[in-house]
Amino acid sequence: MLNTNKFGNELKRLGFDFHSGVPCSFLTNLINYAINECNYIAAANEGDAVAIASGAYLGGRKPVVLMQNSGLTNAVSPLTSLNYPFQIPVLGFVSLRGEPGLTDEPQHELMGLITTQMLDLMQIKWQFLSPDNSIAMKQLEIANKWIEKKQPYFFVVKKGIFESEKLKIEKQFIYKNKEKSEKITADALPSRFDTLKVINGCKDENTVQLATTGKTGRELYEVEDCPNNLYMVGSMGCVSSFGLGLALTRKELDIVVIDGDGSLLMRMGSLATNGCYQPENMLHILLDNQTHDSTGGQSTVAHNVNFVDIAAACGYEKSSYIHSLDELENGIKEWKETKGLTFLYVKIAKGSRQNLGRPRISPSEVKTRLQRFIN
Missing domain, CATH: 3.40.50.970 (Thiamin diphosphate (ThDP)-binding fold, Pyr/PP domains)
Known part of the structure; x- marks a missing residue:
């Protein structure tokens, strides 16, 4: 398993300190790290998360998007008609629910079969994220090089990759119309x-x-x-x-x-x-x-x-x-x-x-x- 804190710190070292996403149980610990240590924007859906991250990129940040693979379908529109034509790169982490050979909920079965095919069809470079810490650090370096070339890059994350990261008390954003x-x-x-x-x-x-x-x-x-x-x-x-x-x-x-x-x-x-x-x-x-x-x-x-x-x-x-x-x-x-x-x-x-x-x-x-x- 990956040491979530060390992995997150390496992301920050590379400049990836702005995150937006929608939770998935496979990504819980990485999302907890992002909430605890970075600027994390909880989006209403995955397409919005990609758009929020893209706006942050225009503002000078290196953004990360996090989502379940079912939500990748929601993100197809901005990934293909915003990020692609405008050449806006985002670093993505998408879970592999419904991985072939593993027992999962029936709604994940088809997405488990086609997640990587969808990334290929969208011409998005990707890798399976390694559970080995040293290999994962090298993978981040590779991903960063593609981001610097203005191309999105995604990691496909299998179950049980990240070690436990406890969520600190979240700030409650409660505002009322004046x-x-x-x-x-x-x-x-x-x-x-x-x-x-x-x-x-x-x-x-x-x-x-x-x-x-x-x-x-x-x-x-x-x-x-x-x-x-x-x-x-x-x-x-x-x-x-x-x-x-x-x-x-x-x-x-x-x-x-x-x-x-x-x-x-x-x-x-x-x-x-x-x-x-x-x-x-x-x-x-x-x-x-x-x-x-x-x-x-x-x-x-x-x-x-x-x-x-x-x-x-x-x-x-x-x-x-x-x-x-x-x-x-x-x-x-x-x-x-x-x-x-x-x-x-x-x-x-x-x-x-x-x-x-x-x-x-x-x-x-x-x-x-x-x-x-x-x-």
Whole structure:
């Protein structure tokens, strides 16, 4: 078995001190070490963990993600459509539940057969983690070299690899909403483009803008392409988790997350994680037109959802219903003065600009120039 403390200390020596994940019994002791000794963010799901880690990487950290192999399926979207096109490396530990030849629960049987095949299909380098301490240390060196080449690297962890590591008393992150404003008048229903112009007009040299996938990112690119913008091209629902990882690692920056109703609905558990870790330098703006505009205008299921109430219930310090572009501009300016994790909800019109183009800069170039801006 591996000495968990020594293994964790070697991870830290190599610079891997930011962890995010979802628990698995095979990884309990390594997760306990991460909670005890590192910066550990408990994600609502494995895809969010990958996105949080990716944001932390952009902020200058070397992140680790931890998950059960059943959760690897949840992480496929960001691993293939965020980490791959943006060339963002993460070091992963995935358990091998359902290992062939061992007795396990029936729900793990298929994943036990295909875990390594899935990593191969995603073009992710991987190894089975050795239970021998000296060999495992050499494996970490190999993994670190691939991370430095901007390629994700995963260890597949079999049962009983890590020695016991007791969990110290965890800090309880309990936050309550301090300010909530509901709808009080009719919605102006501005276009997405005009709304993005207002958001963009409020930025300064300290602001990073993260636009969700689809037409939000494409229209922000047309409003103004600049080094402090990032346009998500996939990983739908991951933009605020990405923002969380960046906000927690670069607290001197103002992180503005521009989300959509379809995107947020896909990974709404991210609101609870954001509310738990409470980055005061993150502003989360939701543009809701109750439509999947990028795929032909099909309706989302947002019609009965009170996003303002949900964000407040998840612990956002402020959660506000925005009725007009003037209110939106005032809300952003107020946040820049007062800070605190804030959610602004804006109902916008359906549809988008005619002949809308796509960014003429690759995702990896967007990431690299944003890293330069940040640093």
